Amino acid sequence: MGLRQRRATLVRHIPGGPDGRRMLAVAFIDKTGTGLWATAAALYFTHVTGMSIAQVGVLLGVSGAIGIAGAPLAGRLADRFPLTRVLIAAQLLRAAALFALLTTHDHALLLAFSALGSLPDRASNVLTKLYAARVAGPHRARYQAINRTVANLGWAVGGLAAAAALAAATTTAYQALLIGNTLSYVVIAALTLRCAEPPAPSRVVADSTTPAGTGPAGPWRDRTFLLYTATEAVLFLDDAILQVGMPLWIVHATEAPVGLAPLLLVLNSVLVVLFQVPLARFGATPKAARSLLLPLAGACAVGTLAMAVSATGGRWPAIAALTLAAVALTFAEMIHATASWELSVALAPARAQGAYLGVHGLAAATQRSAGPLVVTAVIAAGPLAWPVLGAGLVATCFAQRRLVRDRLPAGALSVPPVTVSEHQ
Known part of the structure; x- marks a missing residue:
């Protein structure tokens, strides 16, 4: 079997059909962008915006704590609204909050923008997992494994690119990495827009395993x-x-x-x-x-x-x-x-x-x-x-x-x- 045939066979065996493959592309681009910025974030805040190490620690800690609320909030929204639309909104909000960091050196605003971005960041993890569960159905274990593999490849690519850019250690280099991550969010929002809405059990059928009025309320x-x-x-x-x-x-x-x-x-x-x-x-x-x-x-x-x-x-x-x-x-x-x-x-x-x-x-x-x-x-x-x-x-x-x-x-x-x- 030639390389082209082998690749075609692998693609056909990815669960979820075309939408599943698009969402894998979303995972790769998302993590590539994150790999660009994750290494540079602390350096950007110290070398470009003039924050002290202690202030950076507070910023990361507070924004991370606020971001915890993003996961349950995303889950609730996904049960009430179309999943793809909620995911697109989260991706665009991530892009807006990250790009906003370029507009100011004020520490309070940087903290506010970072906290705002951490909410959809944590939400996206839950939403993509939920999409996989719905689009891949009984093959979700294999799909999620492929997704993690693709995400790790994205991290590696983004990390290598960041290492090359950080060798310059200039303000322009740090800003370029931030913009690169911002653009990755815009691109994945556009890709997600092309994905069909998978059936949502919460809106399509009542849970057949739990009689009405019984079981936990949530x-x-x-x-x-x-x-x-x-x-x-x-x-x-x-x-x-x-x-x-x-x-x-x-x-x-x-x-x-x-x-x-x-x-x-x-x-x-x-x-x-x-x-x-x-x-x-x-x-x-x-x-x-x-x-x-x-x-x-x-x-x-x-x-x-x-x-x-x-x-x-x-x-x-x-x-x-x-x-x-x-x-x-x-x-x-x-x-x-x-x-x-x-x-x-x-x-x-x-x-x-x-x-x-x-x-x-x-x-x-x-x-x-x-x-x-x-x-x-x-x-x-x-x-x-x-x-x-x-x-x-x-x-x-x-x-x-x-x-x-x-x-x-x-x-x-x-x-x-x-x-x-x-x-x-």
């Missing part, structure tokens, strides 16, 4: 789902460990070279690109997704123990232990992404799918704010704190496994067939 009164979301916030800590904890640990607690930190992040992206899609088949049903919580616990244990061991030897033992930690925690990230994706949809009643997934989005948003604080506290406590954190992650895996046991549907599908796009 996610905020659903104790099981709220507890599940709380356990999710803990399990999302792998992100903070990899992105924040590992670089700081390398510098302050090991004899490994500082240059190892970016190499391990590259390794993380490569592993996700190679293995996220193959791993998806192990979480294609609610029962299978629940079973993944056991290997997830093992990966968390290995990763955190390796972090502790890395501080006990010389240069090469530290490099070996940190590489093992990065590999284990990356597999934990991929396994959790697969299980979390399927279980969150399985636990959400069709009549309020958007609202439930919006509340679930609070887990990742909360981790972005609290995760760095937890990880830096572990680093300050020393090597023995890593196994303690690992034990907490393992306990959370087992607690979540028991928590969801009686709420998962018995059949292979966790959503009614109405969520399948007409393209399927």
Whole structure:
């Protein structure tokens, strides 16, 4: 089979039809733009607008905390209005808020614009996940895996472009990266406009699994789902460990070279690109997704123990232990992404799918704010704190496994067939 035929075969096997492929393009462009700006944001605020490091910390912390509200708000709106229109509005608001940063050096306005942009930023994560659940239907586990792979490729492309631009370290370079990210939001809004509106179970049919007048009135009164979301916030800590904890640990607690930190992040992206899609088949049903919580616990244990061991030897033992930690925690990230994706949809009643997934989005948003604080506290406590954190992650895996046991549907599908796009 030639390269062109192989590519055509791969494209045909992407769930969701043409709209699914367009949304993958949206994910790639979105993350490429984010990769451009994420590295440069703190430098822009310090070198271009004249903010101090403390002021930048306040700006990022406050805007991140405000952004937490974006996830549940997006879910509620998606149950009441056409999903594509809500997503387009979020993308355009992201563009407007980011571009507004160019218009002022006033610290109060910069904080206001950053906070305004963080709301649709967090909302977009929930909305794209909800779109995938509706357009890909029973193939959503594979689709989400492909989406994460494409997103990681976008991050890599954006990060490489940013590194080249930042070598100049000029105001023009920082502004160019900001404008590049702004344009990416405009482009994905235009692409989303071409996507058909997928069937929304909350507006098409009542939830056939829950008799009228019974069951929780919504996610905020659903104790099981709220507890599940709380356990999710803990399990999302792998992100903070990899992105924040590992670089700081390398510098302050090991004899490994500082240059190892970016190499391990590259390794993380490569592993996700190679293995996220193959791993998806192990979480294609609610029962299978629940079973993944056991290997997830093992990966968390290995990763955190390796972090502790890395501080006990010389240069090469530290490099070996940190590489093992990065590999284990990356597999934990991929396994959790697969299980979390399927279980969150399985636990959400069709009549309020958007609202439930919006509340679930609070887990990742909360981790972005609290995760760095937890990880830096572990680093300050020393090597023995890593196994303690690992034990907490393992306990959370087992607690979540028991928590969801009686709420998962018995059949292979966790959503009614109405969520399948007409393209399927």
